[in-house]
Amino acid sequence: MALDYLSLLNPSQAGAVMQTEGPCMIIAGAGSGKTRVLTYRIAHLIEQGVDPFNILALTFTNKAAKEMRARVEKVVGPNARNLWMGTFHSVFAKILRSEADKIGYPRSFTIYDTQDSKTLIGQIVKELELDDKLYKPSLVLGRISAAKNKLISVNQYLHDPAIKADDEAALRPKIGVLYQQYQMRCFKAGAMDFDDLLFNTNVLFKEHADVLNKYQNLFRFVMVDEYQDTNYSQYLITRKLAAKERNICVVGDDAQSIYAFRGADISNILNFEKDYPELKVFKLEQNYRSTKNIVWAANSVIKNNQAQLRKSVFSENEDGTLIEVIKAASDNEEGKLVANSIYEDKMNQHLSYDNFAILYRTNAQSRAMEEALRKLNIKYKIVGGLSFYQRKEIKDLVAYLRLTVNQNDEQALRRVINYPKRGIGDTTISKLITTADEANHTLWEVVANADQFMPARVANPVVGFAEKIKSYMVVAQKEDAFEAAKFIAKNSGMLEELYADKSIEGLSRYENIQELLNGIKEYVDDPEREDKGLAAFLQDIALVTDSDVKDAQQDGEAVTLMTIHSAKGLEFRNVYIVGMEENLFPSQMMITSRADLEEERRLFYVAITRAEKKLTLSYATSRYQWGNLRSCEKSRFLDEIDPQYINFKFAPPTGPGSGESPFQHVFERRSNLVATPPRKLAATKYVAPADFKPSDTSNLQTGQRVEHPKFGYGTVSQLENQQGTTKATIQFEEVGEKVLLLSFAKLRVL
Ligand code: ATP
């Protein structure tokens, strides 16, 4: 045995690991080792001779799956690679890839991401001439998604009087019709959205007993992490799969259920006890992750919730430092104080930036944090937010690739039919769409035969486009994903178009395409990969969560920034929870009932329990929201923490003339350490010091920090030599980007 895993577990944990047969459930507090138990349970099964192919383990993110697999591999060796392990979406997408034809979809179905779905709904709303303010795509998609997660089909939706009454009361009686149209259009396009992956798995298992039977025999052992956040659709899939062997083990924490808004249902835990009367339940009460202060503070918060299974969580770790609370005058100052605190702790305690995480309620809060971190030259990575694959140019190329694999993919077709511009105007596109609808053809059929439907002058570029796509199909059949994608990027004219754009954004778009091609190359070069084709690659990226993308992009140590939702299951030495204000956290948008407030509180509990050694909470007394400066009140959640665990660090009363922050000296000292001269905290304009002297800039390098007598401090982002003169592009902190001729600019190199 490579690793004596049983010695790494306490008796209750070991008990759960060795309970390999029959149903078992562990509902226990944060940091008590649930994920560790699941990991070693898998290792134990393999050690006992179970074939990894027969084990299915469902995790909440692909990243969690990867980590778990790596740990199992440490115990059992490379055999661990054969485990079925991943998110619900990735595992069942893989199964649908080989079974989708049984329910009428092509096996090469496309996966629509949220943006595709919203665009399609927007189009349908327009076509049905509905009010697009009332039927906002995100709202409609939310309703459709909620229905699918409860396994409510279009037909049921249209005929259920309660649903009808509900929609009518909300003045949106047409949601059912939109659901119907949306589903029809997706089906016609050979596409599934994320919810369809689970919905259709349920349909598949329901309608094809033989298929269900096959997977029941395959997955002899089923395990689910973060079980509290499964929705009905996911619950039913696991129940069906485990119905025969009944070897199912779920772990979770009701106090950490934070996805009710997406249909997660806490009653899945209660149902579990009903479904399996022979159930073995294990209790874990010791938190191994956090200091006593953090555990106690978390307990004092969560006890305010009425709806929870009572359980006690304790820690035998040291008491640790008290929880710090930072009050700032504005969101920008909050950013600065947090960045300073990180810098100070890193230096004083010799930590790596990987030890730090900044957690926030909404993605928009990252901006102030990012700015402050950048000013102190602290490296960071953002998990979530606008991911690589959400960028326009990436979506454009991916649309070409998708269309090459599945010509019925209408969203992809519309996206690129006239990009790069090839003289196919909006009128022509509308004409193509109406023709397709009227003649009951797919859009692709009409595009490929455009000359039959319109005059040659208009039809020619359309047919030309179709010929291009057909040639890509031939290449994709012969070559691997990388060769095909490279050919398509060039031949479509995309690369040329982006290359011609010499602005910074144009350049970065071009680089992004290169980066995507690099990624595909890496994909096909992976010796483990059996299917190196374009379709397989597309499936892979359709399922990458934002966190996975960022992970791959970032190397070197960096502070992690992310929403609390994406921090679930993770742990960091030092954690900052920022924006502890009423209407932000708890979120104003989310609270309409006690149940909502309790969900927000569970979210706070999740955030607190990510911290191992030090927890800092911060809030600002004013903040920009939707373009307006608003004054803010501190969050009620701060008052719920037992004050004996808190160390309040107050900044001074704020407002005009209220003086400097007590952190000023700290700030200046630290700023010096990163070679930035002292700066005022308040947003005063830069004034050049009396002794300002320009330096010699002949050896200036990109990345260097400079000072300019008028524009203040900045960083050189680009140097360009043109006929003997050097042009420097500089990102100034106060005035933004400037391009200066070095021979004229008076710059001081810092
Ligand atoms: P969460 O509810 O946040 O998902 P969890 O219950 O899944 O937490 P783990 O992530 O498995 O908890 O464990 C928390 C930390 O405690 C990890 O760093 C883990 O390695 C450590 N740990 C768990 N059990 C033990 C143990 N018996 N001895 C030492 N360390 C342990």
Ligand code: MG
């Ligand atoms: Mg866990």
